[in-house]
Amino acid sequence: MSIFATKTTILLLPLFLVISFFSQGYAQQKAPSIDNLYHLTLNGSEITVDGEFEDWADAQWVYMSVDHPAHGYIDASEAEGIMPASPNDGSAWFAMKMDSDFIYFAARVRDENNPLIDQAAEVKDLVLFDHLSVYLGLYDIGSDAYSSPHLTKLSQDNSVHLIDPVSSSPIYTGSTYRIQSTADNTGQTLGPDYHLGIRAISHAGTSISGEDVVQHNFGYVDNAIANTTASIQLWSNEKGYNVEWKVPLASLSGKIANTSGPYANFEWPNFSPSDGMTLSFDVEVGDADQTGDNVDTELLRLGTSTNLPLYSSRFGHRAKLVDVSAAPMNTPRWTYLIDYKAEQNVVLDADLSDWSDAFFWAVNQDHPLFTEIQGIPQSPEDFSGYIGFKMDNDHLYVAVRVRDEGTPMIQTLDTPNLAFNYDHVSVYLGLYDISDIASNPHVEGPGEFFMFRERFAGTDTARTDTITSNRTYRIRPDIDNTSSTRGADFQMLLRALPYGPDPVDPEEYSGAYVDTTIYKGNEAAADYTADEQGYIMEWKIPFESLAGEISKGQKPLPGNYRGIEWPLFTPEDGVTISFDADLTDRDERDGARGMNRFLRMGDLPSLWRDSKNFKMRGLIVETRERVGVNNELQEYTSDRPNSLYLSQNYPNPFNPSTTIDFYAPESGNLQLEVFNMLGQKVATIAKGYYSAGVHTHQFDASQLSSGVYVYVLRSAMEVRSRKFTLIK
Numbered sequence: 132m133s134i135f136a137t138k139t140t141i142l143l144l145p146l147f148l149v150i151s152f153f154s155q156g157y158a159q160q161k162a163p164s165i166d167n168l169y170h171l172t173l174n175g176s177e178i179t180v181d182g183e184f185e186d187w188a189d190a191q192w193v194y195m196s197v198d199h200p201a202h203g204y205i206d207a208s209e210a211e212g213i214m215p216a217s218p219n220d221g222s223a224w225f226a227m228k229m230d231s232d233f234i235y236f237a238a239r240v241r242d243e244n245n246p247l248i249d250q251a252a253e254v255k256d257l258v259l260f261d262h263l264s265v266y267l268g269l270y271d272i273g274s275d276a277y278s279s280p281h282l283t284k285l286s287q288d289n290s291v292h293l294i295d296p297v298s299s300s301p302i303y304t305g306s307t308y309r310i311q312s313t314a315d316n317t318g319q320t321l322g323p324d325y326h327l328g329i330r331a332i333s334h335a336g337t338s339i340s341g342e343d344v345v346q347h348n349f350g351y352v353d354n355a356i357a358n359t360t361a362s363i364q365l366w367s368n369e370k371g372y373n374v375e376w377k378v379p380l381a382s383l384s385g386k387i388a389n390t391s392g393p394y395a396n397f398e399w400p401n402f403s404p405s406d407g408m409t410l411s412f413d414v415e416v417g418d419a420d421q422t423g424d425n426v427d428t429e430l431l432r433l434g435t436s437t438n439l440p441l442y443s444s445r446f447g448h449r450a451k452l453v454d455v456s457a458a459p460m461n462t463p464r465w466t467y468l469i470d471y472k473a474e475q476n477v478v479l480d481a482d483l484s485d486w487s488d489a490f491f492w493a494v495n496q497d498h499p500l501f502t503e504i505q506g507i508p509q510s511p512e513d514f515s516g517y518i519g520f521k522m523d524n525d526h527l528y529v530a531v532r533v534r535d536e537g538t539p540m541i542q543t544l545d546t547p548n549l550a551f552n553y554d555h556v557s558v559y560l561g562l563y564d565i566s567d568i569a570s571n572p573h574v575e576g577p578g579e580f581f582m583f584r585e586r587f588a589g590t591d592t593a594r595t596d597t598i599t600s601n602r603t604y605r606i607r608p609d610i611d612n613t614s615s616t617r618g619a620d621f622q623m624l625l626r627a628l629p630y631g632p633d634p635v636d637p638e639e640y641s642g643a644y645v646d647t648t649i650y651k652g653n654e655a656a657a658d659y660t661a662d663e664q665g666y667i668m669e670w671k672i673p674f675e676s677l678a679g680e681i682s683k684g685q686k687p688l689p690g691n692y693r694g695i696e697w698p699l700f701t702p703e704d705g706v707t708i709s710f711d712a713d714l715t716d717r718d719e720r721d722g723a724r725g726m727n728r729f730l731r732m733g734d735l736p737s738l739w740r741d742s743k744n745f746k747m748r749g750l751i752v753e754t755r756e757r758v759g760v761n762n763e764l765q766e767y768t769s770d771r772p773n774s775l776y777l778s779q780n781y782p783n784p785f786n787p788s789t790t791i792d793f794y795a796p797e798s799g800n801l802q803l804e805v806f807n808m809l810g811q812k813v814a815t816i817a818k819g820y821y822s823a824g825v826h827t828h829q830f831d832a833s834q835l836s837s838g839v840y841v842y843v844l845r846s847a848m849e850v851r852s853r854k855f856t857l858i859k
Contacts, residue, residue, distance in 0.1 A: 170463035194493030218511035261331035268411030270322025406454035506728035537718035561709030563618025
């Protein structure tokens with residue numbers, strides 16, 4: 132076990148702790164956080180509903196798993212009855228597409244325990260079986276919003292109801308779903324919210340009609356959805372299934388309620404998609420491993436909020452429509468959003484709670500368009516992972532969470548050039564702007580470089596040589612003998628070993644292009660996950676380490692890059708860089724190392740020498756900063772009033788006292804407690820009955836020793852947590 136083994140214990144606190152990651156408010160500056168932003172392909176390749184995914188190559192696929200860093204500290208005992216215990220027990224890739232007439236949903240679900248339970252059910256019971264639920268707000272929430280605007284909780288007491296358009300009488304709904312401004316008795320309505328669902332039971336790709344409608348799909352408000360088409364196919368190995376579902380937008384407008392229901396008089400507005408719109412949405416995949424009374428359906432969710440069937444205010448994701456017919460280079464399949472702030476607050480401690488505002492891209496063999504690079508894992512439990520990136524003015528940050536139930540982080544040390552032969556993360560970077568082109572411009576293949584070298588024969592004058600390079604990496608126009616050079620390409624790797632937050636020893640852990648290790652301020656931290664079935668890594672790379680004369684200080688020999696001054700990269704909002712990344716697994720079997728297996732963000736081989744194969748487009752997005760607790764809390768209470776909220780303490784770090792604000796959406800019993808990094812409670816700040824609203828507490832930590840602590844706010848239904856640092 133590593134030196135950080137004790138640190139992970141705190142993260143085995145109850146499941147509710149993870150809910151807080153996606154529920155933080157942001158000050159109204161720059162763009163909203165990108166952690167919940169999905170790029171929805173509009174007018175892409177035509178979809179044939181057949182249970183196959185070749186026509187989904189232009190869609191962005193997101194992975195839903197208990198291993199996501201927002202959920203990643205849940206062990207099997209905590210997950211039972213709530214979430215699948217592991218990716219093999221239940222995990223899913225999900226995608227959406229849209230055109231002017233239809234919205235399409237796709238999922239590839241791994242379910243190794245009784246997939247597609249074949250038992251008849253009434254429509255109200257479909258959520259008790261394997262199913263796909265999609266929650267949609269079909270209206271534009273704008274580029275500045277973080278989540279659904281429909282926040283006023285409807286009740287019989289606060290006079291906020293739906294208004295029947297014929298009788299003008301109020302209708303109590305008990306939920307925050309909205310229809311249209313003329314029908315809702317609230318000023319927050321932008322458009323209709325929907326809960327759409329389909330039962331995961333075999334379909335042959337035909338239209339669902341007649342009795343099949345109520346047996347297999349459902350929709351808001353009290354009627355199934357007409358004229359949908361679905362194909363649901365069991366995998367050949369019977370360890371999962373594929374879902375394709377086509378829903379006409381016309382079926383979600385007009386009179387969609389039962390004629391005898393309370394919503395029979397409502398006319399639901401028609402939705403017309405266009406490029407740049409941002410929708411509010413969330414997704415759940417239900418996994419029912421058995422049937423009968425008192426059986427829980429375990430749920431995988433994109434967001435982390437609960438009660439989505441009632442509260443559209445808790446939809447946890449945004450979908451930005453990208454019309455690929457007008458901008459094909461921005462295909463969502465290859466676009467990754469890089470969180471950028473002038474200064475990040477990342478602490479290198481192998482704890483990803485400070486990455487809650489980053490987007491994590493998953494890699495595993497279940498991806499519907501998986502391309503084998505070298506070796507196929509046996510399952511997601513055998514090898515799979517998430518990769519995230521951040522930038523500030525001075526650094527690139529990389530985070531990974533890997534499940535590896537073979538031999539995670541093999542600890543045999545070796546020489547630097549053999550770090551590639553062990554578990555590691557590789558990052559491939561083209562540090563220049565490709566916003567105006569579709570991919571990496573460096574495509575000519577190996578060619579000539581002009582090399583600037585010092586003369587050692589008793590003089591310091593310079594000379595210029597021309598040498599042949601055996602790769603497509605580029606530096607800059609005045610050095611490369613090619614017209615396509617835009618900037619510097621790099622390959623960097625970090626070996627997966629349990630180590631602390633001190634600067635990484637380049638002789639053991641890391642490597643970089645061209646013929647050197649990264650050594651100027653390169654830092655990292657890595658540790659096993661709580662169940663020791665994988666690991667977490669954080670890596671901080673100064674841009675200065677990738678600039679200047681970064682080659683080894685050897686004599687100038689042919690093929691060596693000494694004397695080249697590599698340009699310094701400074702990130703800017705809106706810049707798109709060329710990049711790629713992969714995770715590598717090397718299990719130790721019977722005392723011998725097996726073959727490297729690669730899981731890659733892109734799907735092209737030979738990244739090591741061929742920068743033209745970098746497949747991903749990294750869009751740098753300058754996101755909102757938290758500029759002060761008062762602003763943060765004010766933003767939260769105005770935008771998300773239906774959930775418990777815990778502010779970051781101030782000041783932080785502190786000695787010996789600090790202030791903590793929290794918001795209670797309704798009256799009830801609350802407790803605010805402090806835990807050390809062993810998971811032991813060391814203080815109770817507040818405990819008792821609190822009215823709805825904002826509350827402030829001072830905490831005197833004079834009895835505690837210096838260190839990092841977790842403070843936890845708990846109600847009957849929700850838990851929120853943050854970290855603070857005491858420095859004496």
